[in-house]
Amino acid sequence: MTFENPSREHIKTLLEQAKNVAVVGLSDNPERTSYMVAEVMQKRGYRIIPVNPNAERILGETCYKSLSDIPEPIDIVNVFRRSELCVPIAEEAVKINAKVLWLQLGVINEEAAEIAKAGGLEMIMDRCIKVEDSILQPRRDIQ
Known part of the structure; x- marks a missing residue:
C-alpha cells in the first residue's frame, strides 16, 4: 500500500499539541538546513x-547520542538523515513512545513508515516541518 500523509488539518493538530521535538541529524553548522529549520x-x-553523537550542544540544548538517551517524552521525532538510514530511527521512535515520526522534505522510506504506524506513531514524510508549521500556524509567536 502506498503511503499517504495525514491531512493538513490533522498535521496542524499534531503541531499544536507538540512541545518537544527531537531532531535526528541536527548539525551544529548554522549553514546546514537542519540547523536553520531547528532554529x-x-x-x-x-x-x-x-540528536547528534558528534556534538555536545546545539542551539543551547544538550545533544544526545540517540533517541533512547533522551530523558523526557518526545512528541515529534524530526529526521534529517538519508532515506536508507530511517528504519532504525523508526524502530527507536517506537521504542521511546514518540507520538510522531516526521521525515523531512526529500526523505522517504516506506518501511520506516510501516514500522512507525504499526508502533502507534503518526507518520509524516517528505515534508518540511518548518514550512508546514509556518503555513498551518502563521500566527505562532516567534520568541
Whole structure:
C-alpha cells in the first residue's frame, strides 16, 4: 500500500499539541538546513532536542547520542538523515513512545513508515516541518 500523509488539518493538530521535538541529524553548522529549520522551530516555541553523537550542544540544548538517551517524552521525532538510514530511527521512535515520526522534505522510506504506524506513531514524510508549521500556524509567536 502506498503511503499517504495525514491531512493538513490533522498535521496542524499534531503541531499544536507538540512541545518537544527531537531532531535526528541536527548539525551544529548554522549553514546546514537542519540547523536553520531547528532554529526557526525553536524561535516559534518548540523545545528542540538535538540528536547528534558528534556534538555536545546545539542551539543551547544538550545533544544526545540517540533517541533512547533522551530523558523526557518526545512528541515529534524530526529526521534529517538519508532515506536508507530511517528504519532504525523508526524502530527507536517506537521504542521511546514518540507520538510522531516526521521525515523531512526529500526523505522517504516506506518501511520506516510501516514500522512507525504499526508502533502507534503518526507518520509524516517528505515534508518540511518548518514550512508546514509556518503555513498551518502563521500566527505562532516567534520568541
